[in-house]
Amino acid sequence: MKKLSLALLFVVSSVAATVAQDLKLPALSPSSKITQEFSTSSIDISYSRPSMRGRKIFGDVVGYNDVWRTGANGATKIKFGEDVMVGGQEVKAGEYALYTIPGNSQWEVILNKGTGNWGASGYDKKDDVARFLVKPTIMPNEVQTFTINIGNITFNSCQIDIMWEKTKITIPVKANNEERLNASIDKAINKPNIPYFQAATYYYETKGDMNKAMEYVNKALAQNPNAFYMYNLKARIAQRQGDREEAIAAARKSIDLAKGTANEAEYKRNGERIIRAMSSKR
Incomplete structure (x- = not known):
């Protein structure tokens, strides 16, 4: 009888331990x-x-x-x-x-x-x-x-x-990455599949060398002449350079090429904003 009680206690304890292991409650601080x-x-x-x-x-x-x-x-x-x-x-x-x-x-x-x-x-x-x-x-x-x-x-x-x-x-x-990224861009520019658009975007967004930004966006457009988003970037670069005619021409080209795309409204709005801003500069 004593052996049976001990055996039963062991089984009950084992089941309780298994249930405890399976129990998953929400954490107060997940x-x-x-x-x-x-x-x-x-x-x-x-x-x-x-x-x-x-x-x-x-x-x-x-x-x-x-x-x-x-x-x-x-x-x-x-x-x-x-x-x-x-x-x-x-x-x-x-x-x-x-x-x-x-x-x-x-x-x-x-x-x-x-x-x-x-x-x-x-x-x-x-x-x-x-x-x-x-x-x-x-x-x-x-x-x-x-x-x-x-x-x-x-x-x-x-x-x-x-x-x-x-x-x-x-x-x-x-991140102190300017020198490192500039070196990486210069290295990538000399390889196949040149990332001209990414390089131009980087220089524009970091307010870096706008001459390089314009050079690279023009090279990107030579490879992708119908890329409306690239013309939009060119317009923004020219605007920052203070080149009124170039900015307006690129903005109009971006608006025209974006017609019929899912992004038409966005690029029309962005392009018109650049045109208005640069038209006031004479």
């Missing part, structure tokens, strides 16, 4: 991952997202002047695929823990080598690789669930926005 292409690589962020749940957050749940994990559970991790400037400070490619010290009028942002830390536990200042101040802003509407977003992306800059409750901070990121 994990999230962001992968954003940036410059010639990417930025990856892994973090957990707590919600307000009727609580006062900053100055209460998250204390002022205390090191915070910038989320929940393990420390928030951020990985840069190339060397960048973060908050005006040089940061090498690699993965870091993203800590913050919230304050009423300013926050301190910290990138730290302690990526294996659980929350702020184990944080050591000597492992900091960057530390800088940012000003928080007050948003008109509450963000119920802690959110990190990467936006305002250009060829060489972006911003990381951290938002919760009505508080938002913005972390500026810049």
